[in-house]
Amino acid sequence: MIVPVLLGLSLLVFAISHLLPGDPVALAAGPQATKTEIAALAHELGTDQPLAVQYWSYLTGLLSGDWGQSVLTRRPVLADLRIYLPATLELVVAAMALAIAIGIPAGLLSAVFVDRWPDYLSRILSLGAISMPRFFLGLLLQLAFAMQLGWLPLNGRYPIIEDPPPFVTGFLSLDAILAGDAGAVWLALAHLALPAIAMSLSPLATITRMMRSATIEVLQQDYVLTERALGLSRRLIIFKYVAKNAMSSSLTVIGLYVGWLLGGSVLVETVFDWPGIGLYATKAIVTQDFMPVMGVTLAIGVVFVLVNLVIDLLYGVLNPKVRLG
Amino acid sequence: MSGSRWLNLQRGFYRFRRSWLSMVGLVIVAALVLVALLGPALVPHPEHVAGGINTTARFLPPSARAWFGTNELGQDVFSLTIAGSRVSLLAGISVVVLAAAFGTLVGAIAGYYGGWLDEALMRFTDLMLTLPSLILAMAVAAAMGPGLGNTVFAIALSWWPGFARLVRGEVLAKKADTFVIAARALGAGTPRILGRHILPNIASPIIIKMSLDMGFAILTVASLGFVGIGVKPPTPEWGSLLSLARGYLPDYWWTAIFPGAAIFLAVFGFNLLGDGLRDVLDPRARR
Numbered sequence: 001m002i003v004p005v006l007l008g009l010s011l012l013v014f015a016i017s018h019l020l021p022g023d024p025v026a027l028a029a030g031p032q033a034t035k036t037e038i039a040a041l042a043h044e045l046g047t048d049q050p051l052a053v054q055y056w057s058y059l060t061g062l063l064s065g066d067w068g069q070s071v072l073t074r075r076p077v078l079a080d081l082r083i084y085l086p087a088t089l090e091l092v093v094a095a096m097a098l099a100i101a102i103g104i105p106a107g108l109l110s111a112v113f114v115d116r117w118p119d120y121l122s123r124i125l126s127l128g129a130i131s132m133p134r135f136f137l138g139l140l141l142q143l144a145f146a147m148q149l150g151w152l153p154l155n156g157r158y159p160i161i162e163d164p165p166p167f168v169t170g171f172l173s174l175d176a177i178l179a180g181d182a183g184a185v186w187l188a189l190a191h192l193a194l195p196a197i198a199m200s201l202s203p204l205a206t207i208t209r210m211m212r213s214a215t216i217e218v219l220q221q222d223y224v225l226t227e228r229a230l231g232l233s234r235r236l237i238i239f240k241y242v243a244k245n246a247m248s249s250s251l252t253v254i255g256l257y258v259g260w261l262l263g264g265s266v267l268v269e270t271v272f273d274w275p276g277i278g279l280y281a282t283k284a285i286v287t288q289d290f291m292p293v294m295g296v297t298l299a300i301g302v303v304f305v306l307v308n309l310v311i312d313l314l315y316g317v318l319n320p321k322v323r324l325g
Numbered sequence: 326m327s328g329s330r331w332l333n334l335q336r337g338f339y340r341f342r343r344s345w346l347s348m349v350g351l352v353i354v355a356a357l358v359l360v361a362l363l364g365p366a367l368v369p370h371p372e373h374v375a376g377g378i379n380t381t382a383r384f385l386p387p388s389a390r391a392w393f394g395t396n397e398l399g400q401d402v403f404s405l406t407i408a409g410s411r412v413s414l415l416a417g418i419s420v421v422v423l424a425a426a427f428g429t430l431v432g433a434i435a436g437y438y439g440g441w442l443d444e445a446l447m448r449f450t451d452l453m454l455t456l457p458s459l460i461l462a463m464a465v466a467a468a469m470g471p472g473l474g475n476t477v478f479a480i481a482l483s484w485w486p487g488f489a490r491l492v493r494g495e496v497l498a499k500k501a502d503t504f505v506i507a508a509r510a511l512g513a514g515t516p517r518i519l520g521r522h523i524l525p526n527i528a529s530p531i532i533i534k535m536s537l538d539m540g541f542a543i544l545t546v547a548s549l550g551f552v553g554i555g556v557k558p559p560t561p562e563w564g565s566l567l568s569l570a571r572g573y574l575p576d577y578w579w580t581a582i583f584p585g586a587a588i589f590l591a592v593f594g595f596n597l598l599g600d601g602l603r604d605v606l607d608p609r610a611r612r
Binding site: 005008009012013016017020021123124127128130131132133135136139140142143147148259260262263264266267270271281282285286288293296297300301304 | 346448452453455456457458459460461463464465467468469540544547548551552553554564567571574575578581585586588589592593596597600
């Protein structure tokens, strides 16, 4: 499944980037460039070739690890992605971990206390949370915890004056743990906290709502009644049998959100100056530098497909009925 | 309108009224629409909305004279925020209407004709759905240049696939119904069957999706403004107002808080209303 999706995605992204108005090469050559200089640059970059040839060379390049280069910085896109993608992934993973850790129990609680105050509270909070712009929440968090209280750093991934732990995974918090440096772990987590919270709020709210409605549905099933009749304790029924069955619908949302957060990471990254693919893509978009934009889009596509593959496998863990024979 | 339909509507309204969250949403949205319509008459400083500045009154904190304070150009933040409601509302509605119209067209054709046309259109739709929509909208908006119209077009371009999938499914289900077969037996042409018989019968899910999408469309317009691609000053757009105000935190917090709160309130109102409408129009999805 991954191959046709990526093939289609690369074709679509390539087509869109060439359909858009504007002349990226002239923009990259600078305002003073003459016609011959622009033509020379176009020849060097290969943009004077027919589109089909350009696409073919892009596609063969992708397979051999050459994702093109930025017209502006002349850096290879893949090398850039190796730095920026882990930064964004770290943020998304932290945000999703928060959202799952709070959202699943909150939804379960809401369903168990349906139409009583814990349910109302969690429903109002989650509706409010979905409506909260991530960038506004980020600014509010900065205002409160960084500027007023001074508890957490304002922005960035790591203090500029300090040397970050050696690059292994690209996840700074993980690299710090691998390096065995407790101070670095603390620094990395302190920088991660606010942007991760800002990013987690809307998946948290959605997971809570999904979990609530799924649990309400499962609670009405006959087997729950049977278990109750057999005298099983309420706690055992809810945590062992109901929760497991209600979780599969939340899994779908989790998969969708990973892709969505990756694509929308720019909103949080702008606020916190987080050096991830969102900011990278934005810089490229503003200068109409399309190779990085195509690279980011494809990278998000790859991660998205892989995450959903894992989710498909998890369905099987939660529900033996969907296991493949 | 037939009697039973009228009764259904009455029941729906009764259900809607009983959910106080939906009523809160309705009140917020009604207030927003009113403010957007009456905006020019309400604002104390229409000259600031038009781009005028007053350098002698920079960064005044909120007071009785300037309720939301003034910004770095001495403009009245209250006036800008009120004027922003018109921009956001108009942009949000345009995005949703454009996306719904195009998505319905694609979905209806795919669902009704079936075969290779369906296959091709739906594969394309699925592919569009896998594209990160915000990045696509940003790239298109940046290439087309600043301006509200371009922003709306760019967002709508990434928005229609959801509608196309929804409409295709509904058309597919209705196509086999007896009344459609009867209409075809009577010699009705494709446009008539689709336009007169099928589309009116699948209007509710489309309207539900449009109302659910409104809040998110407003949010996306503000997001583009916030990252600096899209509507540019002096157009008073909430996202770009917030983006400018970022540089003046924490001392001049009022320049950021009020436009930000306005985005939240507008999105919240539409989300509550959309949820309420869905409960009324689609009894299957209740809870």
